[in-house]
Amino acid sequence: MDVFYAYTYTTAGWLSVQSAALTVAPQIIMTALLDETRTPTPLEIYFARTLGFSLLTLAALVIMLTGSIPLSTTVTEAVTTDDSDPKAPYAVPTLMTSTIFQGVCAFYAYTWYTFNGQAAFAVGVLGYTIAASIGLWCLLFASSHGKISRKTGADKRTTGFPFSNSEAEKKHAGKKL
Structure with a gap:
């Protein structure tokens, strides 16, 4: 498995873990991040679950648009040996967009960690930074196959x-x- 697919699955996995936590137990997440102990309002629960569904959708889009799952309807279209046929024409733009997303989220989680000092934000910084680093590596080194001269x-x-x-x-x- 090459680094590009490792990035794809790392990003989808990290977003799915966050999605599961926000969707299944938004009360626990909010209790862990709030200073005072109180029950979250129904609006806070709604927004947490909506964010969880959005993160799960983003994870599925990253998997589909990078070509990890073939999007053709027949098996003969999905399995080709022609090098000029791109399996996922949106792979590099998806890689770039998701890497920028991971980097911005890492920075945002870091600012919250430095302001509050809570360990939950440190875990977020670590996860986002790992995913953003792998994505940056893929952008710099793994996506340059078309720049090599055939002659x-x-x-x-x-x-x-x-x-x-x-x-x-x-x-x-x-x-x-």
């Missing part, structure tokens, strides 16, 4: 300035002859 095998994004790569030029010149 030379070199990375197309590199230049020779201020130094030239004479070995690559020799290999490229040898293939033309």
Whole structure:
């Protein structure tokens, strides 16, 4: 399993854990985060469960849009061997959006942790930071498959300035002859 799918499943898992806690037991979550002990209002319970359903929906979208689950209706469309056929055309935009989401949530949880010092926010910071770090790694390194030259095998994004790569030029010149 490559890092891209590890990020996809990590993100979906982390969002599902949060969703389960908010949907199943919103009273416990609110009691843990409030300073005074009181029963949450029905509106607070409603918003907590709605957020839980939203996080579960976001987790499902991340799994589907990154190509972990084939979205075609027949098996022959889902299983292709053509390299030019993208399995998930929305994989990189979904990766970018979910990584930004994880990073913003990590920052937000960190500001709450520094303000309140509660351990629940520290757990949130840790989970979001791990997911955002894996997503950033995938954005930087795992999504550059299309930048490799088929002729030379070199990375197309590199230049020779201020130094030239004479070995690559020799290999490229040898293939033309």
